[in-house]
Each structure stands twice: as C-alpha cells, then as structure tokens.
Amino acid sequence: MEAILENKLENLKKHISDMEKVVIAYSGGVDSNFLLKVAKDTLGDNVLAVTICAMMHSKREIEEAKQYAKYYGVNHIIHEIDKIDLKEFTDNGPLRCYYCKKFIFSTIKEIASEHNIKYILDGTNLSDLDDYRPGLKALEEINVVSPLKNSKLTKEEIRILSKELNVDTYNKPSFSCLATRIPVNNKITEEKLRMIEEGENFLQDNNFNQYRVRLHDDIVRIEVEKKEINKFFDKEMINKINVKFKEIGFKYVTLDLEGYQMGSMN
The missing domain is CATH 3.40.50.620 (HUPs)
Structure with a gap:
C-alpha cells in the first residue's frame, strides 16, 4: 500500500x-x-x-x-x-x-x-x-x-x-437510486421504478457489468459500458433484450451509442 x-x-x-x-x-x-x-x-x-x-x-x-x-x-x-x-x-x-x-x-x-x-x-x-x-x-x-x-x-x-x-x-459497479433514471420534471411513480428495476435486473442476469435503464416517456434508453456495446451485435442478444423489455412495458427499446455515463440525466 x-x-x-x-x-x-x-x-x-x-x-x-x-x-x-x-x-x-x-x-x-x-x-x-x-x-x-x-x-x-x-x-x-x-x-x-x-x-x-x-x-x-x-x-x-x-x-x-x-x-x-x-x-x-x-x-x-x-x-x-x-x-x-x-x-x-x-x-x-x-x-x-x-x-x-x-x-x-x-x-x-x-x-x-x-x-x-x-x-x-x-x-x-x-x-x-x-x-x-x-x-x-x-x-x-x-x-x-x-x-x-x-x-x-x-x-x-x-x-x-x-x-x-x-x-x-x-x-462492484457504481449504482445509484432508481429515481436517477427518470429525467428531471418527469413524474416519478412506483410503476416506472419497478419497470426500470426489472430491466436492470435482466441486464445483470445477462452478464452486463455497468448499466443504466433510462426512461424517456415510452422510450427506454439502455446505457452499458462502451466495451460491452459489442454484445448487442449478436442478433440473439438483441432479440432477447427487445422481447424482454417490451414484456416489461417499454414501447420503444434503444441503445445509447455513447455508452454508460455517470450522471447523464443531470
């Protein structure tokens, strides 16, 4: 030391x-x-x-x-x-x-x-x-x-x-309260928070390390580390995530090509 x-x-x-x-x-x-x-x-x-x-x-x-x-x-x-x-x-x-x-x-x-x-x-x-x-x-x-x-x-x-x-x-990857996934001046509800939580649990279960599920009305914006973006090049993984997130209740599922950024909602 x-x-x-x-x-x-x-x-x-x-x-x-x-x-x-x-x-x-x-x-x-x-x-x-x-x-x-x-x-x-x-x-x-x-x-x-x-x-x-x-x-x-x-x-x-x-x-x-x-x-x-x-x-x-x-x-x-x-x-x-x-x-x-x-x-x-x-x-x-x-x-x-x-x-x-x-x-x-x-x-x-x-x-x-x-x-x-x-x-x-x-x-x-x-x-x-x-x-x-x-x-x-x-x-x-x-x-x-x-x-x-x-x-x-x-x-x-x-x-x-x-x-x-x-x-x-x-x-351990950085984490923060789930409310940080919702843009300022967009109301926070129990339903939104549970959808975000389920989506992030799914990403963790599929071996993503650092991630955020950002909610923009009926669009979900997924952030992962840049080195993990290549996992989305796999058709099976893309389909798996798309199907699951729509089951959760998200209408449109998107990937942020800039990757995970701490405080990107600030």
Whole structure:
C-alpha cells in the first residue's frame, strides 16, 4: 500500500475512533461497504448499520446489503418505507435529490436518536464533489458526517483500499437510486421504478457489468459500458433484450451509442 493511501486510511480510522459510537447509512455499495468494514474494525460493536428500503431502491441491492452486514457481524436495521408521500420527490424537479436525502436522513437521524447515537455517517467521498449532487446540502443541514470525504479519499482510492482489506465490493459497479433514471420534471411513480428495476435486473442476469435503464416517456434508453456495446451485435442478444423489455412495458427499446455515463440525466 502506498504511503499516501496508508496515511489516509489511518486518518479515517482516527476520525471514526474519535466518534466512539456511530450509525452508518448503509446501502451495501462500494463506499458504504468500505466504510462499514473500517468502522467495524475500529469500533467493534459500537456500529449500527441502517438501510432504508423505499420505492426508489433496488431489492437486489437491499438483499446484498443484508448479506454483507451479516458477514461483518454488524447490528443492522432495515427500515421499510411503504410509500414516499413527498411531492418534491415525485414531481422530480431539479432539487429532487435534496428533498429525498433530507427525508431519508431525517428518518435515519430518528433511528440514531432512539439508540442514543450522536453521529450519523455516510459514504460520500471526494470524487462525489465533481458531480451535480444537491443532496449533499441536505446532509450538511442534518449534520451527517462524511469521513471518506473528510479523509480526502477518492472513489478509485476506496476501491484500492477495499481490495487491500479484502472487501468484496472493491470492483462492484457504481449504482445509484432508481429515481436517477427518470429525467428531471418527469413524474416519478412506483410503476416506472419497478419497470426500470426489472430491466436492470435482466441486464445483470445477462452478464452486463455497468448499466443504466433510462426512461424517456415510452422510450427506454439502455446505457452499458462502451466495451460491452459489442454484445448487442449478436442478433440473439438483441432479440432477447427487445422481447424482454417490451414484456416489461417499454414501447420503444434503444441503445445509447455513447455508452454508460455517470450522471447523464443531470
């Protein structure tokens, strides 16, 4: 491990150690899984993982989070929210992420309070600051601590350190809530989110690594990594995807020739 990375890891451990007892907003993704591992190694049983399960979350991601938390032996709460009655979220304006984060982390704050835990941690890292993330303002307002960002760890460094610490998610593809697949000012509904989820599950089942199913009214725009676009040159695969996506309910099925781009809906 390079000296710079080792110093960043030690700073992260010191930062977490100083808080003594923490709640981690836990999705099971690359960042929160790394944070959970380091927190568990540092604070032992003084770590509580909280996973919110709501309409914009993938069920597969929730199940993975359960398995990882169990593997680490961390006390884990799955808090289910049947429906988000938040107009600012469903209307899907430019600040949707802000209102959603405010709602989600206010819920986590209540859970932390019930367990007499002062500090709420999330997996925001230094690389996240390069993207349009209005939700970060909500985290500041609720006093959520972002130790990965504070330790100046980038996404790539987190992947490297995860591999060093034998964290399985070191090479896991980036993921985000399903609401990010719907263009701004297009209403978010349960039906749309479940269609997107089913489409992305199908791509994963067919060995696509990094993907997004973007919804534009009755058109679905599939993004995959550029190196995986060649899979669509196979007639059998094209037909398989076309048939499945129309079964799901998409009227027109398209492939984005620019490939997967993080935040392409921003």
